[in-house]
Amino acid sequence: MKIEVKEPEVKEMFDCAVFYHGHLCPAMPLGLRAGVLAMKKLGVSRSQDKELMLLAETAEGHAMACFLDGVMMATGCTYGKGNCKKLRYGKLAFTLIDRKGKKKVRVAVKGDFVLNALKSSPFIAKRKQGIPPQDVERELAEAAVNKVLSLPLEEVFEVSEVEPFEETPKKGTFEAYKCERCGEAVYSKWVRVKNGKFYCIPCSEKV
Numbered sequence: 001m002k003i004e005v006k007e008p009e010v011k012e013m014f015d016c017a018v019f020y021h022g023h024l025c026p027a028m029p030l031g032l033r034a035g036v037l038a039m040k041k042l043g044v045s046r047s048q049d050k051e052l053m054l055l056a057e058t059a060e061g062h063a064m065a066c067f068l069d070g071v072m073m074a075t076g077c078t079y080g081k082g083n084c085k086k087l088r089y090g091k092l093a094f095t096l097i098d099r100k101g102k103k104k105v106r107v108a109v110k111g112d113f114v115l116n117a118l119k120s121s122p123f124i125a126k127r128k129q130g131i132p133p134q135d136v137e138r139e140l141a142e143a144a145v146n147k148v149l150s151l152p153l154e155e156v157f158e159v160s161e162v163e164p165f166e167e168t169p170k171k172g173t174f175e176a177y178k179c180e181r182c183g184e185a186v187y188s189k190w191v192r193v194k195n196g197k198f199y200c201i202p203c204s205e206k207v
């Protein structure tokens with residue numbers, strides 16, 4: 001067996017996404033498809049800086065964590081850049097915001113799809129036995145991935161209408177101070193002042 005990726009946008013980043021995610025599983029590719037779907041609906045391309053913003057309804061548990069890696073990969077909304085926030089609602093859903101275009105869309109994996117997968121997926125059955133995703137037989141993982149990659153989008157996802165989005169602009173800072181105690185640089189917003197001297201947060205608690 002081999003992985004068949006039909007959507008060109010998903011195909012382009014698939015290998016890179018598996019490398020980034022660390023193992024082959026069905027939830028990450030599900031996130032890739034969901035991310036691409038949301039971007040198409042908004043008519044935007046991948047976020048180079050913070051043009052897009054992701055509000056993920058996922059938490060830390062199985063499937064949700066993997067799903068979010070796929071969405072981050074597809075949309076370019078990442079933890080590091082700070083344009084990805086977790087709401088921890090325990091759902092396979094997210095809102096993607098186009099900050100320039102001032103609009104947003106919400107994508108959710110359909111409830112029945114999730115419940116059916118939990119009940120009947122051979123891959124998930126292995127995971128329930130405590131087998132780590134990278135140790136599940138390659139055949140089973142590939143079959144699960146092929147399934148989520150080939151199902152029609154409307155069978156898997158619920159997509160909201162595009163709605164307006166408003167935010168008050170915030171300015172980033174390029175200013176930093178040197179901590180009096182450890183000598184490391186701290187960006188100004190996070191500097192603490194004690195007795196007229198500048199400290200980083202951990203050091204400020206020790207002086």
Ligand SMILES: [Zn+2]
Pocket residue numbers: 021023024025026027028066133
């Ligand atoms: Zn995974």
Ligand SMILES: [Zn+2]
Pocket residue numbers: 179180181182183184199200201202203204
């Ligand atoms: Zn310090």
